[in-house]
Amino acid sequence: MSLREITENVKLAREYALLGNYSSACVLYRGVLEQIQKYVSAVRDSGSQQRWQQVWQEISEENQQVQDIMSTLENFQLDTSSVKPSNYDDFEKRPVHVEQRHSPCPVRRSSNLYKESKPANNHLSGAGRAQQRHAPRGANGDRSKPSKGKEKKEPKETKEAAGKAKDDKNKKSDVQEKEMKKFDGTGYDKDLVEALERDIISQNPNVKWDDIADLEDAKKLLKEAVVLPMWMPAFFKGIRRPWKGVLMVGPPGTGKTLLAKAVATECRTTFFNVSSSTLTSKYRGESEKLVRVLFEMARFYAPTTIFIDEIDSMCSRRGTSEEHEASRRVKAELLVQMDGVGGASENDDPSKMVMVLAATNFPWDIDEALRRRLEKRIYIPLPSTKGRVELLRINLKELELANDVDLDKIAEQMEGYSGADITNVCRDASLMAMRRRIEGLTPEEIRNISRDEMHMPTTMEDFETALRKVSKSVSASDLEKYEKWIEEFGSC
Missing domain, CATH: 1.20.58.80 (Phosphotransferase system, lactose/cellobiose-type IIA subunit)
Structure with a gap:
């Protein structure tokens, strides 16, 4: 309908x-x-x-x-x-x-x-x-x-x-109100405003908190930073003002982007999904204007969450020999705008706040001034044993499993696997029965196979085969670097 x-x-x-x-x-x-x-x-x-x-x-x-x-x-x-x-x-x-x-x-x-x-x-x-x-x-x-x-x-x-x-x-x-509200782009380049409006997520990503296994600390902090100020605006004032910046740090595939999608789904705030390509232009001075228009629009559509994925690609450390002049200007404008967004004043209304939610796999490359503005810096670790079992259940909820499948045993064998690695194991195991069925058949015979014949349960042997084929993507040395950085700069 x-x-x-x-x-x-x-x-x-x-x-x-x-x-x-x-x-x-x-x-x-x-x-x-x-x-x-x-x-x-x-x-x-x-x-x-x-x-x-x-x-x-x-x-x-x-x-x-x-x-x-x-x-x-x-x-x-x-x-x-x-x-x-x-x-x-x-x-x-x-x-x-x-x-x-x-x-x-x-x-x-x-x-x-x-x-x-x-x-x-x-x-x-x-x-x-x-x-x-x-x-x-x-x-x-x-x-x-x-x-x-x-x-x-x-x-x-x-x-x-x-x-x-x-x-x-x-x-x-x-x-x-959101449907009727329209940002007035008078004084700004029309193309810049239209480009940023395309990055407003109008469609529901449909990712709930329950769809994310483990990561309870991260979910609790994001609810406190985004949801509670909407529910208790009288409480979140003065020194209790909402956090204006949250940085999620962790290895690839641990669920940082998925958490941002859950914020967009559950918190009912205007959600800007921004990447380096959004704020990059070949014309001199236009990238800085894009940053300014982005935050002007965010204040207009407040309460707003600006999600910047892979923020290290935009805000690497300043003063290096490889840094370009245009890149430095964009970083400076971003820092200035972040210093003026919601939560800076005791009299600010929490319902008009603008929060910057950022994610990175290389926190040691981020500029010090940006690190200071991202007040909450949380570590998104590899899933625990309990988290791996939950991830297996979430990934396999629509799959028919054989009676011999033991999820606890599979989770124990996945020590060191990220959430993305576990998803890849489940996908590979789910295809094993189909591979056995079509082995040695001609293309014509494959096309004539009925749908019922292809719905075969996934066995424990399929998971063991998939585990031998799919290796973990995060090394022990990488984990040590993340843990050392979060120990020094973390702010949970």
């Missing part, structure tokens, strides 16, 4: 309600409510589900308002059908059907009708206007004097509808 289809149906239902075609509007409203229910059932994010449930509730209330208007009109018809005024004509003899309502006078469509129509994620403010516009005339043709039976009921309904419309207009969820 596409969001565009839901949007169009909501707009059409509201337009029918404004024009007085209440029956068609109700049909469309019921269809929209069913579409939203189907869409919510396919959404995995609990926060998105809650916001869509709120939208469903508000559209349901709009539908109820339109039904109330229809009920009022039907009751009014019954009250006035037996009364024949002295000046009635042939037009008034016609039976009036709510399904095909015709106004006694031509309907005047306002020139700004479509301007008044809101997008689907805004709320109908026209139900009250539609009721006033199509209020039935009295027996003498005077619209302002309804029948005595409805003298008290209709003004009350109109007042409630107007109050509801006013509340709906002022009520906006976080998703709606």
Whole structure:
């Protein structure tokens, strides 16, 4: 179910309600409510589900308002059908059907009708206007004097509808605000702004905290740095202000980038995924402008997390003989901007913070000034024995295993393997049964193999074979370098 289809149906239902075609509007409203229910059932994010449930509730209330208007009109018809005024004509003899309502006078469509129509994620403010516009005339043709039976009921309904419309207009969820907010690039190069907007992760990476095995300390720190300031803004002020920079250090394949994806999924902040190519330009002076625009946009879309992967490629140590002048200017601008982002003042609002989340495999190459600005420096180690068992379970949750597979024994044999290495072992083992099945077959015979024949369980022997083929990628000397650096500069 596409969001565009839901949007169009909501707009059409509201337009029918404004024009007085209440029956068609109700049909469309019921269809929209069913579409939203189907869409919510396919959404995995609990926060998105809650916001869509709120939208469903508000559209349901709009539908109820339109039904109330229809009920009022039907009751009014019954009250006035037996009364024949002295000046009635042939037009008034016609039976009036709510399904095909015709106004006694031509309907005047306002020139700004479509301007008044809101997008689907805004709320109908026209139900009250539609009721006033199509209020039935009295027996003498005077619209302002309804029948005595409805003298008290209709003004009350109109007042409630107007109050509801006013509340709906002022009520906006976080998703709606983000969709409506648009960075004003006036004064900046349009191409630079568009290039950075492409790096905003609008699609959900769909990586949950539970998808990451072990690394409890790192997850706890990231929650404290990003999530808790959103939940307890009054607490995270002054000396307790949120961390404005977190550096993740560790061997390749230990889950640093995966943690950043979990932050983007779970924390519901605007997430910029920045690499060296994003902030590099062949034109003189443009790279520094990109850095400045990046942080201006981050402050505009706050709360924001800027993730810089492989930050050592951008901010290596200054003053070396190989350093280029342009590279030095970019580093200087990045350092200046990081020193001015959220958390620098005691009066800063935590909901407007900007946090820089960086990852590197070469922490000893990072500039000292940048290291100081990245206040929290955490070590992402190789997985422990318990973590390796969890990683095996996560990687093999969709795979059929034979009864002889012992995950604890496999985890013991993977001492020194990184998370990426363990994933590679699982992938290689999962292909072993297929390799045995197609061995010696011709291409035609391989194409004729049924799908059921290919679904064979993975055995313990498959894992042992894969372990012999896949070696660990991190050496003991590398681990010593990481542990020595984190012992000297770490800040957990």
